[in-house]
Amino acid sequence: MPIAAPSRLLLGSGPSPVPERVLAALAQPTVGHLDPWFGGLMEETAAALRRVMRTEHRATLPISGTGSAGMDAMVANLVDPGDRVVCGVHGLFGERMADALGRQGADVVRVEAEWGRAIPVERLIAAVDGSTSALFVVHGETSTGVCQPLDGLADACRAHDALLLIDCVTSLSGQRLELDAWGVDAAFSGTQKCLNAPPGLAPFTLGERAAERVLHRTTKNRSWYFDLSLVLAYWNAPEGAPRAYHHTAPINLIYALREALAIVEEEGLDARWARHARAHEALRSALAELGLERLAPDGEALYPLLAVRLPEDLADEAGIRRALLLDDGIEISGGLGPLAGRTWRIGVMGVGAEIAPQERLVRALAPRLGRDPEPAVDALRAGWAA
Amino acid sequence: MPIAAPSRLLLGSGPSPVPERVLAALAQPTVGHLDPWFGGLMEETAAALRRVMRTEHRATLPISGTGSAGMDAMVANLVDPGDRVVCGVHGLFGERMADALGRQGADVVRVEAEWGRAIPVERLIAAVDGSTSALFVVHGETSTGVCQPLDGLADACRAHDALLLIDCVTSLSGQRLELDAWGVDAAFSGTQKCLNAPPGLAPFTLGERAAERVLHRTTKNRSWYFDLSLVLAYWNAPEGAPRAYHHTAPINLIYALREALAIVEEEGLDARWARHARAHEALRSALAELGLERLAPDGEALYPLLAVRLPEDLADEAGIRRALLLDDGIEISGGLGPLAGRTWRIGVMGVGAEIAPQERLVRALAPRLGRDPEPAVDALRAGWAA
Numbered sequence: 022m023p024i025a026a027p028s029r030l031l032l033g034s035g036p037s038p039v040p041e042r043v044l045a046a047l048a049q050p051t052v053g054h055l056d057p058w059f060g061g062l063m064e065e066t067a068a069a070l071r072r073v074m075r076t077e078h079r080a081t082l083p084i085s086g087t088g089s090a091g092m093d094a095m096v097a098n099l100v101d102p103g104d105r106v107v108c109g110v111h112g113l114f115g116e117r118m119a120d121a122l123g124r125q126g127a128d129v130v131r132v133e134a135e136w137g138r139a140i141p142v143e144r145l146i147a148a149v150d151g152s153t154s155a156l157f158v159v160h161g162e163t164s165t166g167v168c169q170p171l172d173g174l175a176d177a178c179r180a181h182d183a184l185l186l187i188d189c190v191t192s193l194s195g196q197r198l199e200l201d202a203w204g205v206d207a208a209f210s211g212t213q214k215c216l217n218a219p220p221g222l223a224p225f226t227l228g229e230r231a232a233e234r235v236l237h238r239t240t241k242n243r244s245w246y247f248d249l250s251l252v253l254a255y256w257n258a259p260e261g262a263p264r265a266y267h268h269t270a271p272i273n274l275i276y277a278l279r280e281a282l283a284i285v286e287e288e289g290l291d292a293r294w295a296r297h298a299r300a301h302e303a304l305r306s307a308l309a310e311l312g313l314e315r316l317a318p319d320g321e322a323l324y325p326l327l328a329v330r331l332p333e334d335l336a337d338e339a340g341i342r343r344a345l346l347l348d349d350g351i352e353i354s355g356g357l358g359p360l361a362g363r364t365w366r367i368g369v370m371g372v373g374a375e376i377a378p379q380e381r382l383v384r385a386l387a388p389r390l391g392r393d394p395e396p397a398v399d400a401l402r403a404g405w406a407a
Numbered sequence: 408m409p410i411a412a413p414s415r416l417l418l419g420s421g422p423s424p425v426p427e428r429v430l431a432a433l434a435q436p437t438v439g440h441l442d443p444w445f446g447g448l449m450e451e452t453a454a455a456l457r458r459v460m461r462t463e464h465r466a467t468l469p470i471s472g473t474g475s476a477g478m479d480a481m482v483a484n485l486v487d488p489g490d491r492v493v494c495g496v497h498g499l500f501g502e503r504m505a506d507a508l509g510r511q512g513a514d515v516v517r518v519e520a521e522w523g524r525a526i527p528v529e530r531l532i533a534a535v536d537g538s539t540s541a542l543f544v545v546h547g548e549t550s551t552g553v554c555q556p557l558d559g560l561a562d563a564c565r566a567h568d569a570l571l572l573i574d575c576v577t578s579l580s581g582q583r584l585e586l587d588a589w590g591v592d593a594a595f596s597g598t599q600k601c602l603n604a605p606p607g608l609a610p611f612t613l614g615e616r617a618a619e620r621v622l623h624r625t626t627k628n629r630s631w632y633f634d635l636s637l638v639l640a641y642w643n644a645p646e647g648a649p650r651a652y653h654h655t656a657p658i659n660l661i662y663a664l665r666e667a668l669a670i671v672e673e674e675g676l677d678a679r680w681a682r683h684a685r686a687h688e689a690l691r692s693a694l695a696e697l698g699l700e701r702l703a704p705d706g707e708a709l710y711p712l713l714a715v716r717l718p719e720d721l722a723d724e725a726g727i728r729r730a731l732l733l734d735d736g737i738e739i740s741g742g743l744g745p746l747a748g749r750t751w752r753i754g755v756m757g758v759g760a761e762i763a764p765q766e767r768l769v770r771a772l773a774p775r776l777g778r779d780p781e782p783a784v785d786a787l788r789a790g791w792a793a
Contacts, residue, residue, distance in 0.1 A: 023428060024662055026435035027444050035655060039437040042409060047659060048434035049412040051425040051605050053738045058413050085607070086472045086632060089654035093632035121631040213655055219437050221471070221607055221657030243629055245507040246472060246479035266743075268475035269421060269599055271607030273433060274660070276410055352439045357652075 029346070030373075032382055033354035034163050034326060035191070036213035036220050037370035039277075043218055046280035047273050054270045055263075063256065063264075066275055069282035070224050073216075073290065074193065074208065076200040080227035082256040083278055084209070084247070085271050088190040091209025091223030092121055094247040095157075095186060098227075098235050099207060102126030104154035107183075109133075109140045113164035113357045114188055118157055125243075127154075136359055137165045137328070139321040146177040155184040155206075161192030163214075164357045166328030166366060167317045168196055175204025184231055190214060193224065194285050195297040195325035195370055200226060207231040212274070215297070215325050217371035218281035221274045284371075297324040300374035303404025304367065307383050310397035311390050316364055325374070327367045328360070338362060341389045349385040376405045415732070416759075418768055419740035420549050420712060421577070422599035422606050423756035425663075429604055432666035433659050440656045441649075449642065449650075452661055455668035456610050459602075459676065460579065460594065462586040466613035466621075468642040469664055470595070470633065471657050474576040477595025477609030478507055480633040481543075481572060484613075484621050485593060488512030490540035493569075495519075495526045499550035499743045500574055504543055511629075513540075522745055523551045523714070525707040532563040541570040541592075547578030549600075550743045552714030552752060553703045554582055561590025570617055576600060579610065580671050581683040581711035581756055586612060593617040598660070601683070601711050603757035604667035607660045670757075683710040686760035689790025690753065693769050696783035697776050702750055711760070713753045714746070718776075724748060727775045735771040762791045 031038045039047075052059050071081045084094050096118075100106055106127045108119045111134040122129045132148050134140040140158070149156050156178050158169050171187070178185040184206040192198050195215030200208055206228045213220035227235065227249065235249050242248040246268065254265035285293060301324040305315050313329035315322065331338055338355065342365070345351050356364035367382070383401055387394035417424045425433075438445050457467045470480050482504075486492055492513045494505045497520040508515045518534050520526040526544070535542050542564050544555050557573070564571040570592040578584050581601030586594055592614045599606035613621065613635065621635045628634040632654065640651035671679060687710040691701050699715035701708065717724055724741065728751070731737050742750035753768070769787055773780035 024432050024435060024448065024665055026438050026662065027442075028436055029438050029442065031437065031439060033439055036437050036439060036658060039659075044434040044436070044659075046410050048430040049410060050414055050430070051417065051422050051599075052412050052415050053417060053419055053422060053732075054606070056413075056415065056732065056738065062410065086476065087654045087657060090472065090632050093630055097630075117631065124627050124629050124631060211655070213437075219657065219659040220440070220655040221660055241510050243510050244479055244483075245503065245510060246476050268473045269597070269606040271473060271605065271657075271660070272422060273425075273430075273605040274607055274657070276412065279410055346439075346442065352442065 028350060030351045030378055030381060032368050032373055032378060033352045034366045034368055035211070035370065037215070037217050037368055038372050039217055039219055040284065040372055042284065043277050043280045047219060047277040049276050051272050054272060055266065059272065060264060062275065062279055066279045066282065067256065069279065069286060073282055073285055074200050074224065074226055075198065075202065076226050078226045078228045079257060080232050080249070080253055082225055083222035083275060084225045085268060086223055087220050088209065088211025088223050091225050092118060092188065094223070094225060094249065095207055095209055096121045096125050097242055097244040097247045098249045099155060099184060099186065099231055100125050100127050101240065103128060105130060105152050106154055107132060107145065107148045107156045109145055109158035109169065111138060111140050111165065111167060112136050112159065112162035114159045114162055118188065137167060137316045139167050139169050142170055142173050146173055149177045149181050149183055151181050153181050153183040155186050157186040159188040160198065161189060161196065161323045161325065163191045163326050165316060165360065166323045166326045167321050168192060168323040171203050179204065191323060191325050194290065194293055196323065197294050212278055212281065215370045216281045216285065218277045219274065221271060222278055297369060297374050299405065300379065301327055301369045303401050304369060304379050306404045307379070307397040307401035310400045311387055311392050325368065325370045327369055328364050329367065331363055331365060338365070344389065345385060351382055351385055376401065414736060416737045416764055416767060418754050418759055418764060419738040420752045420754055421597065421756065423601070423603050423754055424758050425603055425605055426670065426758055428670065429663050429666045433605060433663040435662050437658050440658060441652065445658065446650060448661065448665055452665045452668065453642065455665065455672060459668055459671055460586050460610065460612055461584065461588065462612050464612045464614045465643060466618050466635070466639055468611055468638070469608035469661060470611045471654060472609055473606050474595065474597025474609050477611050478504060478574065480609070480611060480635065481593055481595055482507045482511050483628050483630040483633045484635045485541060485570060485572065485617055486511050486513050487626065489514060491516060491538050492540055493518060493531065493534045493542045495531055495544035495555065497524060497526050497551065497553060498522050498545065498548035500545045500548055504574065523553060523702045525553050525555050528556055528559050532559055535563045535567050535569055537567050539567050539569040541572050543572040545574040546584065547575060547582065547709045547711065549577045549712055551702060551746065552709045552712045553707050554578060554709040557589050565590065577709060577711050580676065580679055582709060583680050598664055598667065601756045602667045602671065604663045605660065607657060608664055683755060683760050685791065686765065687713055687755045689787050690755060690765050692790045693765065693783040693787035696786050697773055697778050699751070711754065711756045713755055714750050715753065717749055717751060724751070730775065731771060737768055737771055762787065
């Protein structure tokens with residue numbers, strides 16, 4: 022019997038809901054990775070990615086792996102053993118990068134903040150010195166729902182010939198992100214958050230200063246699979262030259278990404294960012310009515326991911342999430358690390374950042390918290406009407 | 408306008424044709440990577456992979472990347488800098504592994520054969536000594552259409568406490584492969600060859616001796632993404648324990664793989680191997696009528712990939728392939744490395760290993776070679792009737 026996946030409303034930390042249009046693109050017939058038609062689709066996809074990432078970097082492409090593959094690719098291509106790398110750590114994904122950098126043999130300088138807060142940029146800037154090879158920060162910290170300001174980081178990096186590297190897995194297309202204007206040298210993202218495509222690709226971009234390091238390194242990249250000097254001969258073949266086979270691209274996932282990017286561009290990035298902000302604030306008001314207060318302080322919120330504190334007296338939060346999933350068909354995520362059992366993480370991503378799915382969540386959640394849903398629904402509607 | 412991929416008959420080196428049933432599974436609604444329903448699907452998928460790989464290794468899973476990601480994962484998990492690794496090289500994929508091993512800092516001992524021939528096993532066995540950490544060979548060399556015999560390799564490895572590692576990207580489910588019976592310690596494959604699933608996953612297996620190295624290593628794996636000690640906490644959580652989040656699995660690709668494996672098992676592995684052998688021989692006879700002789704000698708052929716020599720006087724082989732693709736909608740692959748321009752590589756993979764697609768190819772190809780198709784079609788039919 023063919024598999025039949027259950028219908029879930031995905032309002033957790035990702036994957037986010039994948040629209041029918043994207044699923045239909047995904048299921049288009051597979052073609053060859055060197056097919057000229059597919060080459061055209063690659064060009065379109067890379068061009069759309071550049072627009073959505075607000076960058077003109079030619080080296081912009083989806084890495085053939087999930088968001089975390091983007092992290093591994095960033096480290097393998099841009100960090101050498103012994104490099105001094107300043108790494109912002111204010112949640113799980115910063116911790117993870119610090120781990121990955123350590124595995125690469127980098128001299129990791131951690132600049133930390135409490136989980137649930139942004140890192141003061143002055144502290145990051147102060148840590149960058151003449152011996153620094155790169156500064157890495159997580160723009161959208163999915164473990165805490167915090168958006169890290171990047172003000173001044175690019176200037177500090179340029180002053181010391183260091184690269185500015187970011188993780189924008191959860192922020193891409195859901196919160197203002199201007200890679201070129203903000204001077205970001207390389208960034209990785211994921212497809213299964215605000216882009217509403219299935220998981221499996223890591224949008225990635227490399228500016229000129231970063232590409233210089235990749236293409237002129239004196240040691241071979243430790244990873245064959247993620248070696249961008251090889252991957253780019255396939256993605257960025259010179260005009261008129263054939264694409265050089267590296268690995269077989271995940272064809273159908275690229276169909277889906279292309280369609281998901283088209284949906285983003287039909288809405289427009291500015292409108293999309295504004296909608297995510299509105300959806301975030303509306304849901305925040307509604308959840309506050311249910312006794313769930315946002316973890317991030319004003320000015321530090323990651324709009325696509327609303328992390329809320331649980332009431333101290335809430336018994337069995339995992340049981341509530343499980344019932345919500347299995348009985349109501351709605352997925353939300355629990356906390357991670359020191360926030361496990363103390364927070365929930367609710368996705369506000371793409372088609373999930375709309376009033377209808379949010380109202381469904383609020384109505385399902387309220388009785389499980391022993392609350393009347395109506396004041397929360399009123400707050401939600403007021404937020405959307407604002 | 409939503410994307411509409413052209414319909415191609417994929418008879419190249421991969422991707423292979425993806426059946427409607429698999430595309431329909433691919434387009435099932437995305438669910439969360441920690442959803443209990445998905446957990447059940449993971450168990451089913453891993454169990455089916457074990458059966459198709461003829462192994463009882465518990466650590467059997469699809470790595471979240473294409474076939475080459477399986478190679479990188481094998482190296483990152485099982486090879487340490489300084490390890491002496493014997494590497495069979497008789498085509499592009501052996502060269503690629505030698506490159507990957509070198510990047511990892513291994514002491515690579517190459518045992519070579521001419522492209523288009525198998526490596527005599529005695530030469531591989533002779534190269535394994537007491538200081539050898541692992542022996543790697545490509546079972547199905549997709550660049551040449553050669554299947555490498557593995558006889559005696561496991562015994563030699565065990566005698567010296569070395570691991571036997573193989574690439575079975577193109578052979579899996581298309582040619583006899585008995586991982587446990589043949590004593591293979593770890594293997595990687597791809598989904599886009601004989602399994603007829605879209606590219607994007609690398610079926611992978613790790614036996615007890617190999618798992619021992621992964622789980623008890625004294626240095627951290629250089630790759631965070633491919634670190635199987637972390638990935639297996641998600642794929643192989645202990646009975647009753649929750650799956651530990653590592654990265655977001657490529658959910659929809661796993662749906663497709665599950666369905667593709669179901670199709671393999673409906674046919675049965677022995678019948679499937681026999682069908683691939685018959686399809687290979689039938690097509691070989693037909694192409695011989697067109698003046699295209701198989702590169703591999705008898706006894707060394709990789710059934711899923713028929714590489715043929717081109718006539719010396721054939722002008723513009725690339726133009727013929729291009730016309731075949733764009734005018735007839737049929738993809739075949741050119742040669743690689745020293746065989747570029749001198750060979751074609753024709754896939755005989757899964758649903759592509761049937762008489763109807765082969766007859767379509769023969770009828771389209773014959774006039775482009777200035778030949779009458781009928782004798783070739785007769786030979787094809789005779790081969791299938793044999």
